[in-house]
Amino acid sequence: xxxxxxxxxxxxxxxxxxxxxxxxxxxxxxxxxxxxxxxxxxxxxxxxxxxxxxxxxxxxxxxxxxxxxxxxxxxxxxxxxxxxxxxxxxxxxxxxxxxxxxxxxxxxxxxxxxxxxxxxxxxxx
Amino acid sequence: xxxxxxxxxxxxxxxxxxxxxxxxxxxxxxxxxxxxxxxxxxxxxxxxxxxxxxxxxxxxxxxxxxxxxxxxxxxxxxxxxxxxxxxxxxxxxxxxxxxxxxxxxxxxxxxxxxxxxxxxxxxxxxxxxxxxxxxxxxxxxxxxxxxxxxxxxxxxxxxxxxxxxxxxxxxxxxxxxxxxxxxxxxxxxxxxxxxxxxxxxxxxxxxxxxxxxxxxxxxxxxxxxxxxxxxxxxxxxxxxxxxxxxxxxxxxxxxxxxxxxxxxxxxxxxxxxxxxxxxxxxx
Numbered sequence: 393x394x395x396x397x398x399x400x401x402x403x404x405x406x407x408x409x410x411x412x413x414x415x416x417x418x419x420x421x422x423x424x425x426x427x428x429x430x431x432x433x434x435x436x437x438x439x440x441x442x443x444x445x446x447x448x449x450x451x452x453x454x455x456x457x458x459x460x461x462x463x464x465x466x467x468x469x470x471x472x473x474x475x476x477x478x479x480x481x482x483x484x485x486x487x488x489x490x491x492x493x494x495x496x497x498x499x500x501x502x503x504x505x506x507x508x509x510x511x512x513x514x515x516x517x
Numbered sequence: 518x519x520x521x522x523x524x525x526x527x528x529x530x531x532x533x534x535x536x537x538x539x540x541x542x543x544x545x546x547x548x549x550x551x552x553x554x555x556x557x558x559x560x561x562x563x564x565x566x567x568x569x570x571x572x573x574x575x576x577x578x579x580x581x582x583x584x585x586x587x588x589x590x591x592x593x594x595x596x597x598x599x600x601x602x603x604x605x606x607x608x609x610x611x612x613x614x615x616x617x618x619x620x621x622x623x624x625x626x627x628x629x630x631x632x633x634x635x636x637x638x639x640x641x642x643x644x645x646x647x648x649x650x651x652x653x654x655x656x657x658x659x660x661x662x663x664x665x666x667x668x669x670x671x672x673x674x675x676x677x678x679x680x681x682x683x684x685x686x687x688x689x690x691x692x693x694x695x696x697x698x699x700x701x702x703x704x705x706x707x708x709x710x711x712x713x714x715x716x717x718x719x720x721x722x723x724x725x726x727x728x729x730x731x732x733x734x735x736x737x738x739x740x741x742x743x744x745x746x747x748x749x750x751x752x753x754x755x756x757x758x759x760x761x762x763x764x765x766x767x768x769x770x771x772x773x774x775x776x777x778x779x780x781x782x783x784x785x786x787x788x789x790x791x792x793x794x795x796x797x798x799x800x
Contacts, residue, residue, distance in 0.1 A: 406642040406658050413634040417627070478661070478751060498753055500665035503631030504624070 395420045396514055397439070401432035401446035401458060402476070407501075411445060414503035418510055429453025433461060436468055443514055444468070445506070448477035448488065456491055463492035472513035476501060632760040635663050636767055643771050647787070649779045653685045656745075656772045661687065664761055665754040666747045667722070670694055671735070671772070673743035674708065681708055681744060689748065693726060704746050707732040711741050713765055721757055724749040731757060733765045735773035742773045 398421055402408045408425050415423050424441070426432040428450045436444075444462065448455035455475055462468050475488040478499045485496045495509050511517075642655045653671070660666040668688030672681035675696075681704060683694040699705045707714055715731045716724060724730030726748055735743040745768060750757075 404658055404662060405645075406638055406655065407662055409642070410634060410638045410663075413638065414631065417630070499661075499751070500663055500754065503634055504627050507627075 395422060396442040396516070397422045397424065398510065399424050399426060399432060399435055399441040399444045401426045401429060401444065401450070401455065403428050403447065403450040407447065407476075410501065410503070411506065414501075414506045415445075415510060417503070417507050418514075418516065421510070421514075429455065429458040429461075432458050436462065436465065440467060441471060443472045443474070443510060445474045445476065445510070448475055448484070456488060459488065459491045459493050474506075474509055474513065632763065635760055636763055639663055639764055639767055640771060643768075643775045646775075647779050647782045649776060649783060652772075652775045652779045656768065656776075657685060657687055659764065659768065660745070660747065664747065664757075664764055665751045666749075667751050668748040669746060670748070671743065671745050672697065672704065672708075673735075673773075674699070674741070681705065684743075689726070702727070703729060704732055704744055707734050707744050708741060711736070713769065715757055715762075720755040721747075721750040722752050722755055731761075731765065733769050735769055737773045737777050742777070745769075745772065 396418075398415060400408055400411045400415070400423060402411060402425070412423055412425065415421055424435055424439070426435050429446075430453045432444070432446065433453070435441075444458075446455040446458055455477070459473055459475065462471065462473060472494040473492065474495045474497060475493040476497045476499060477484060477488070488496055494513055497505060497509060639659045642659065643652065646652050646655060656671065657669075660669050666687075668686075670683050670686035670689055673684050674681055678699065680696045680698055682696045686694055697704050699708050703714055703716075711734045713731065713733045716728055719728070721730040724747070729746045729748045730750055731747040733745045733747075734741050735745060
């Protein structure tokens with residue numbers, strides 16, 4: 393069975409822990425954590441990931457900038473990206489999607505929704 | 518037939534008179550045999566024709582009977598297949614109902630798991646810091662990230678327990694918060710009654726400073742020490758769910774305790790208690 397790798401980019405330790413808990417429910421998914429956008433880019437340069445879950449509001453480098461950078465990276469330009477944010481407006485959703493994000497989850501996050509979105513993008517049953 | 522010519526004097530070698538008669542009789546009888554043979558041949562031909570007719574008729578009847586048997590067999594087969602189909606449909610419906618029920622149970626389990634994960638994460642985060650600022654930051658994070666609170670404030674009671682003083686807040690304009698008398702409004706009421714209240718008359722996202730969406734009492738070892746007031750939630754969060762109420766309970770029982778522990782730890786100049794502090798636990 394194929395093994396997938398996921399990169400979680402989130403500055404809040406609590407949210408990271410929650411996302412790790414949620415994604416532990418997805419079989420054969422290995423999760424790596426990053427504290428912010430810069431840390432995320434560092435980890436993306438060191439390994440190949442099948443999916444990226446990133447917060448938008450982060451210090452140093454926010455999620456939107458990260459999405460923009462990932463889409464110009466030849467290795468990860470096609471990697472699915474899920475964006476998590478507190479903003480529920482259509483405008484923010486459009487902005488993230490225009491930059492190349494594949495899906496959008498609004499806080500407060502629900503584990504089943506995160507799991508379903510990751511499975512859908514990875515095409516896992 | 519040519520008659521034999523008669524002469525006045527029969528020759529010496531001519532047959533006797535009665536022989537000609539015999540010949541005639543023989544010829545006559547031969548002629549009768551010929552007719553009989555002809556009749557037999559005709560009868561034979563007629564019978565052969567009839568036999569052929571009967572054989573054709575027999576073949577037709579046999580084919581008809583065979584067709585009838587095949588039709589009967591097919592009808593029987595259709596009946597069996599119909600019964601089998603009905604049985605399969607009924608089993609499929611049962612399986613579908615079972616699958617639906619299983620799916621609902623699985624979703625329920627997943628939701629329960631997610632709720633427990635939220636509670637576990639909130640609890641570990643609140644107790645993962647030993648600085649009052651760190652604990653406060655984590656309490657705020659639980660409120661913002663897990664409950665979906667947009668504006669909120671944590672009040673602690675003064676030593677006389679006459680006033681609730683705002684100690685940490687988010688999403689509230691500076692200057693809008695002030696100490697509140699324990700006899701004042703819903704916040705004071707929650708402090709006095711020690712029971713949480715949720716405003717169910719309007720959407721949680723439309724709450725205000727005067728009409729908070731929820732107020733949670735904070736206790737330490739059964740003693741009330743303050744309250745958390747959630748004035749409003751994020752726009753997409755209209756109602757509190759079961760897990761929110763569980764989080765309120767958790768915050769009520771753990772937030773103040775973690776805050777007090779962190780404060781005492783700072784007061785003790787961040788020194789961990791020595792072994793002697795745990796010697797008299799009667800374990």
